[in-house]
C-alpha cells in the first residue's frame with residue numbers, strides 16, 4: 019500500500035501505468051489536451067508526468083493518476099486487470115474495518131521547504147482545466163478544516179475536495195455547497211465572525227484523494243477511513259502553527275484561512291456533469307504559508323465530458339456508501355452502480371422480497387444522505403444482473419419494463435445544483451425505472467422463461483482466447 | 494488594462510513565467526476576478542472574439558448566486 023503519492027507513482031511505473039512527457043507544452047491548451055487524451059484511453063490508460071511546461075521550467079505536474087480502472091485497481095493493491103465488480107466488493111469488505119489507526123510524525127517530508135513569501139500562480143504549474151474556466155483551478159486538492167465549536171474532536175476534522183480558483187499570489191476562492199461538510203464549519207465560524215483555518219493539501223496518497231471525495235457522515239474521520247482501506251496507519255503531521263492535521267507525505271500544503279463574511283466572484287468552471295457551472299459569489303481563502311517536499315510534484319485532475327479522471331475517482335466511493343446504507347435494512351440488495359456523474363444515475367441490483375419491493379429499494383436510495391440531492395435516475399434490475407455490465411442492464415430494461423407500472427416520476431424533490439437538469443438549481447425530481455421481474459402478489463409478466471447461463475462457457479472462453487492470440491490477435 | 498470579460502474592471506499582472514523566460518504573464522480583473530494568460534487564444538483574450546455566453550459585461554455581480562449565504566451573527 020502507498021503512504022504517499024510518490025510511492026504510488028513508482029508502483030504505477032513498474033506496472034507500465036505511468037508515462038513521462040518531456041516535449042515542451044504550453045499551459046493552455048497543451049496540458050488539458052494531454053489530460054483529455056490520456057482519459058480517452060479508457061479503462062487501461064496511464065498517469066502522465068509532464069516535465070517541460072513553457073514558462074514553468076523545472077516544475078513537474080502529474081495528471082490522470084486515478085484516470086483508469088487499471089490504476090484504481092493498483093491503488094487497491096489488486097491486479098490491474100481486476101474487474102469493476104471485484105473492486106467494488108473488495109472495497110466493500112474493507113469498509114467495515116473503520117476506524118483504522120493514525121499516527122503523528124515530526125520532521126515530515128511535506129515540510130522540507132517552508133515559504134512565507136510566494137506567488138501561487140508561479141510556484142505551481144497552473145493551467146486552465148477547461149477552455150472557458152474563469153481562472154486557474156486546483157481540481158484535486160484535499161482541504162482540511164476543523165469544527166470551530168469542537169477543535170479537539172479529531173473525527174470532525176474534515177478532509178474534502180472542493181474546487182479552488184487561484185486568483186492571485188495568495189488568494190483562492192472556494193466553492194463550498196450547503197450540503198458539503200465544510201459548509202457546516204464555515205457557517206459556525208461566520209456566525210462568530212471568525213476566520214476558519216484551512217490546509218490545502220496537494221499530491222496526497224491516492225486513497226486519501228479517494229476518501230476526500232467520498233460522501234461519509236460528518237462525524238466520521240477521512241483519515242481513519244484511509245487507514246482502514248489501505249491497512250497501514252495514516253501518517254499525519256501538524257501544520258506549522260500546530261492547529262490542523264495534514265498528510266505527512268503531501269507534496270504541497272498551503273496553510274491559510276477562510277475570511278469570515280466575505281464573498282467574491284468565482285467561476286465559471288467546467289464541472290463533473292460535463293457542463294460549466296456559472297460564475298458565483300464564493301468564500302475566499304488567504305494563504306499565509308506554503309510548505310512542500312523537495313522537488314515537489316503538482317497533481318491536478320481533468321473533468322468535463324465523461325469519461326474523465328473524476329468519474330473514476332468518484333466512481334466506487336459513490337457506490338459503496340449508498341450500497342451499505344440500503345443494505346442495512348434491505349439485505350436483498352446485491353450491488354449498486356452509481357458511477358454516472360457522482361450518482362445522478364444509479365443502477366441497483368436487488369432480489370424482490372415481495373411484489374413492488376424494487377420500488378421500495380428505490381425510495382431508500384433516494385433518501386440516503388447522498389441520494390437526497392444527487393441520485394435522480396434510479397434503475398432497478400434483478401439480483402442476478404451485474405449492474406456494472408451495461409449490456410446486462412440494457413437487456414433487463416429492454417425486456418422487463420412495462421411503461422405504465424414501471425416508470426415513475428416524482429417531481430419537486432431536492433436536486434444537485436450543478437446538474438444542468440436541476441431547475442431552479444437545487445430542485446429536481448426522482449425517476450424510478452423498475453426493470454426487475456415481478457414477484458407475487460404482483461401478477462406475473464407473460465409466461466416467458468429467460469434463457470439461462472451456460473456454466474461450461476467460461477472454460478471455452480479461455481481456450482478460444484488462447485487460439486485467437488495464437489492466430490495473431492494482439493489485445 | 495480593462496478586463497476582457499466584464500469590460501469594466503481594471504486588470505493587472507499577477508504572475509510572470511517563473512523561469513525568467515518571459516514566456517507569458519497572467520492578468521486578473523480586480524472586479525470580476527477573471528484570470529487569463531497572455532498566451533491563451535484570442536477566443537479567450539479578445540473581448541470581440543469571446544463567446545458572449547461567458548461575458549459578464551451586462552451582469553450585476555452582486556446578483557450572482559451565493560451557494561453558501563452569509564449567516565446571521567451570533568452573539
Ligand SMILES: [Zn+2]
Pocket residue numbers: 496497498499500501502522523524525526527
Ligand atoms: Zn472583469
